[in-house]
Amino acid sequence: MKKLDSLILKYKKREFNLLTLLEETVKIKGYLSFKTLTYISENLKIPLAKLYGVASFYSFLPTVKTGKYIIRVCNGPSCYLNGSREILKVLKKELKIDLGQTTKDGKFTLESASCIGCCDSPPAIMINNKVYKNLDKNKIKDIIKKLK
Ligand code: FES
Numbered sequence: 001m002k003k004l005d006s007l008i009l010k011y012k013k014r015e016f017n018l019l020t021l022l023e024e025t026v027k028i029k030g031y032l033s034f035k036t037l038t039y040i041s042e043n044l045k046i047p048l049a050k051l052y053g054v055a056s057f058y059s060f061l062p063t064v065k066t067g068k069y070i071i072r073v074c075n076g077p078s079c080y081l082n083g084s085r086e087i088l089k090v091l092k093k094e095l096k097i098d099l100g101q102t103t104k105d106g107k108f109t110l111e112s113a114s115c116i117g118c119c120d121s122p123p124a125i126m127i128n129n130k131v132y133k134n135l136d137k138n139k140i141k142d143i144i145k146k147l148k
Helices: 002-012 018-029 034-044 048-057 077-081 084-095 137-147
Strands: 069-074 108-113 125-127 130-132
Touching (some): 002 018, 002 034, 018 034, 018 048, 034 048, 069 084, 084 108, 125 137, 130 137
Antiparallel strands (some): 069 125
C-alpha cells in the first residue's frame, strides 16, 4: 500500500477531483477493489458509497480485476447494424469467454461499449486505448492471434 499511501497523502493536502484520484489509484492498483475503496474512504474521509458510485459509473474505472487487454466491442447503432454481433461472436469463440469475463490466463477481458466514436467505420472495437475499425471475422482473428 506504499504507493497508495503516497497518493492519499498527496490528496489530503489539497482540494481534489474524485475522478482524478480514482484514475491514479487504478494506475497503481490495476483496479478498484472493495478493499482499496474502503482504504481510501477511511483515510480521506469520503463515504464509501460515493467512491463506489463514481467507480461503477465509469467503464474506465474497473472495480474487478481485468485482463492485460480490455476488448470493448461497440454495440452502438452503426456498429450493431454493420456486424458487431458477428465480431462479438468470433471474440467469444476465440477467447472462450463471455461478455464481462476475463480469460483464465488473465490476458483478455471482453466488454461491450455503447459507442466509441468511429460510427463512420463500423464495426469497431477498442483494445485498451487503441481503436480498430472496419472489422470482419478474419481481421479480428488476426488481431487476437497477434496479441496471444
Ligand atoms: S456506433 Fe460504433 S463507433 Fe459509434
